[in-house]
Amino acid sequence: SAVISQKPSRDICQRGTSLTIQCQVDSQVTMMFWYRQQPGQSLTLIATANQGSEATYESGFVIDKFPISRPNLTFSTLTVSNMSPEDSSIYLCSATGQSTDTQYFGPGTRLTVL
């Protein structure tokens, strides 16, 4: 299984600022994904992070608000831009290994926007 780490684990940010979340996998993976989990809710997929090309966003999520990078097979970043209190959530990274279909998740980044 892939071991996934995220930085930061939590942050408290001011309205109008941006935060970049990093996701690091301990082995090369084929697919990487970013999810959001709002308080008391289930997980919602934000986008698929594509290596070497633009991310594929789900309905309701746009690149200007959630720019994503994936410069190589083990690393991705998600930026939450121009934050508002409604962006307060847990943001989770997941990845699928090269030899398996199973998706593994990072521990999440708990974001609070004041």
Place this chain on the structure above:
Amino acid sequence: DAKTTQPPSMDCAEGRAANLPCNHSTISGNEYVYWYRQIHSQGPQYIIHGLKNNETNEMASLIITEDRKSSTLILPHATLRDTAVYYCIVRVFGAGNKLTFGGGTRVLVKP
């Protein structure tokens, strides 16, 4: 992906088997049943998946009905650390295929 229906919550006694049901009546032939759980303040943890045969690993057993319209996740000897939200997801096999999370079942293991 087919939709799943799970009870919102259930309690079980420590040391006893926990049987978690999931309905997926619109599942198609190429969709697998996956189970994940999310312990409070952690990322989801993969448990098990299957297509049509029953599956067992070190964490749990997965029983899928013959018509594949429902399944049951069995935790053979529940411990307090099994308290979590359990998600049943149906998904086409393939690394690029996304997971769609429903509401899950909140399981509370009681001493």
